[in-house]
Amino acid sequence: MSNASTNAPAPQTPDGAPETSVRLVIGSVAVLMLLAALDQTIVSTALPTIVADLGGLDHLSWVVTAYILASTVVAPLYGKLGDTFGRRNVVFFSVSLFLIGSALCGMATSMLFLILARALQGLGGGGLFVLALSIIGDVIAPKDRGKIQGVFAGVFGLSSVAGPLLGGWFVDVFTWHWIFYINLPFGLLALAGFAYGFKPTGKRERAKIDLFGALTLSITLASVVLLTSLAGTQFPWSAPQSLGLMALFATALALFLIAETRAADPILPLALFKMNTFWVTSVISFISGAMMFGALTFIPVYLQLAKGASATASGLQLIPMTFGILSASTISGRFMTATGKYRRLPIIGLTLASLGLLSLTRLSADLPSWQLWASLVAVGAGMGTIFPVVTTAVQNAAPREMLGTATAAGLMFRQVGGSIAVALFGALFATRLAASMGGIDIPGLGNVAELGPQRLAALPAEAQAVLAQSVSTALRPVYAIATALAVTGLFFAFLLEEIPLESRITPHKPAPA
Incomplete structure (x- = not known):
C-alpha cells in the first residue's frame, strides 16, 4: 500500500x-x-x-x-x-x-x-x-x-x-x-x-x-479458564478434577514455552515480552480485567441481597460505572490524539480505580446510594482511562507484521484476568458469607448461586437484616483484594515507557531482537 x-x-x-x-x-x-x-x-x-x-x-x-x-x-x-x-x-x-x-x-x-x-x-x-x-x-x-x-x-x-x-x-x-x-x-x-x-489489498x-504452539496455548488457556470457572462450584479445589486441570495447565504452559522458542513463525512470539510496552501493558490488562469483572459481578449481588433490589434495578444501578467508562475513554482518546502521549493516563486511571475500589470496602446494608454511585463512577473512569491506552500503546510499539498478535495477547490477558478474578472472588465471598452468618441455619445461604431477591423476600425480617449485613461484610475482602490489585497495577504503570504516537502508519518496524 x-x-x-x-x-x-x-x-x-x-x-x-x-x-x-x-x-x-x-x-x-x-x-x-x-x-x-x-x-x-x-x-x-x-x-x-x-x-x-x-x-x-x-x-x-x-x-x-x-x-x-x-x-x-x-x-x-x-x-x-x-x-x-x-x-x-x-x-x-x-x-x-x-x-x-x-x-x-x-x-x-x-x-x-x-x-x-x-x-x-x-x-x-x-x-x-x-x-x-x-x-x-x-x-x-x-x-x-x-x-x-x-x-x-x-x-x-x-x-x-x-x-x-x-x-x-x-x-x-x-x-x-x-x-x-x-x-x-x-x-x-x-x-x-x-x-x-x-478493501482487499491483494497481498497474500x-x-x-505454528500448530503445536497454537494447540499448547489453547490447552493452557482452556485449563485455566475451566479451573477457575468450575473449581469451587462444580467440584472442590482439592478434588481430582481440580488437581488434574492444574497439572494440565502447568504441562501445557511448559510445552508452549518450549515450542515458541523453536518455532520458525511462533503463534505468540516470546520476543514481544522483551518490549517494555508489551509486557507492562499485558500486566495492566490482566489486572484491569480482574478489577472490572470483579466489580461488575458482585455489585448486583450486593444490591439484590443487601438492598433488596430487583435484578433489573440492580442492573440499572451499574449505569454510573458505564458513564465513567464512556466519559473517561472519550477524554483519554482525545488526549492521546492531541498530545501523542499516553504514559500518564494509566497512572491516572489506576489511581481512580484504586480510590473507587477502596471506597467499596466500606459496603454496608445502609450505604447511601450516592456513595455507591460515586464509587462506581471512579472505578468506571479508571477503567475507561486504561482500556484505550493499553491497546494503542502496544500497537504503536509492536512491529506492523505482529500488530494482530500483540493486540490479541492484550485481550487474552484481560479475559483470563477477569475469569480468574470472578472465580476466586466468588469462592472468597461464599466462604466469608457462610462464616459471617454466625451459625444461623437458613438452608441454601452457603451457596451463592442459589441466593436471590425472591429467597430474601421470603425470609423473616430478622433474617433479612442478618443476611444484608453478612453480604456486605463478606464482600469487603473482595474489594480489598481488588484495591490491592489496582495499586499493584499502578506500580507497573510507572514502569511503562512512552513511545510518541506517530501521525501516520509505519509499514514496518524492526522486530524485537
Whole structure:
C-alpha cells in the first residue's frame, strides 16, 4: 500500500482509503464487537427461563462458560491468522461462525445443543474482539487511534451493563430465542458495511502456522479458564478434577514455552515480552480485567441481597460505572490524539480505580446510594482511562507484521484476568458469607448461586437484616483484594515507557531482537 498524497482532494487514511470508508469500517466493526461483547453477558438474566424450557439445570453454568472459554482460547490464533493472511477474510470467517452459532443457539431444543452452539458462537466471537481492535491499526494512524480505541472501550463497558438488561427485556417481551436471533440482522448489516469499506489489498503470505504452539496455548488457556470457572462450584479445589486441570495447565504452559522458542513463525512470539510496552501493558490488562469483572459481578449481588433490589434495578444501578467508562475513554482518546502521549493516563486511571475500589470496602446494608454511585463512577473512569491506552500503546510499539498478535495477547490477558478474578472472588465471598452468618441455619445461604431477591423476600425480617449485613461484610475482602490489585497495577504503570504516537502508519518496524 502506498501512503496518501498530502494534496489529495478528500481526507485520506495513511493507507490511502477515503475517510468515509474508514468511518464505515469503524462503525461496522464497532457493531460486530458490541454483538460479541453482549453475548458474554446477555444470557445471564435469561438462564432461569432457558432452564425451565430446555431442562438441564446441572449444566447451567456451561451456557456461559462455553462462550467465554471458546472466545478466550481462539483469540491468539485469530491475531496470528490476521497478521499472516490479512484481516478481511479472517473477519468474514469469524463473523460467519458467530452468526451460524447464534442461529443454532436460537434453534436449540436441548441444553446440550445450546452449549455446543454457544461454543461455536464463542469461536467466532473471540475473533471479533481481536480483529476489531487490530483493524484500527490497519486504517488509523497511531496518534489518532486513541479516539477510536476510546469508543471501543466504551462499547465494551456498555455491553457489560446492557447485556443483562437486554436479556431480561427479550425474555419479558418476546422469548429467550431472540437473545440470539437478534444478532443475525445486525451482524449481516455490519458485515456488509465492513466488506464495502475495507478493501482487499491483494497481498497474500504463505506461512507455516505454528500448530503445536497454537494447540499448547489453547490447552493452557482452556485449563485455566475451566479451573477457575468450575473449581469451587462444580467440584472442590482439592478434588481430582481440580488437581488434574492444574497439572494440565502447568504441562501445557511448559510445552508452549518450549515450542515458541523453536518455532520458525511462533503463534505468540516470546520476543514481544522483551518490549517494555508489551509486557507492562499485558500486566495492566490482566489486572484491569480482574478489577472490572470483579466489580461488575458482585455489585448486583450486593444490591439484590443487601438492598433488596430487583435484578433489573440492580442492573440499572451499574449505569454510573458505564458513564465513567464512556466519559473517561472519550477524554483519554482525545488526549492521546492531541498530545501523542499516553504514559500518564494509566497512572491516572489506576489511581481512580484504586480510590473507587477502596471506597467499596466500606459496603454496608445502609450505604447511601450516592456513595455507591460515586464509587462506581471512579472505578468506571479508571477503567475507561486504561482500556484505550493499553491497546494503542502496544500497537504503536509492536512491529506492523505482529500488530494482530500483540493486540490479541492484550485481550487474552484481560479475559483470563477477569475469569480468574470472578472465580476466586466468588469462592472468597461464599466462604466469608457462610462464616459471617454466625451459625444461623437458613438452608441454601452457603451457596451463592442459589441466593436471590425472591429467597430474601421470603425470609423473616430478622433474617433479612442478618443476611444484608453478612453480604456486605463478606464482600469487603473482595474489594480489598481488588484495591490491592489496582495499586499493584499502578506500580507497573510507572514502569511503562512512552513511545510518541506517530501521525501516520509505519509499514514496518524492526522486530524485537
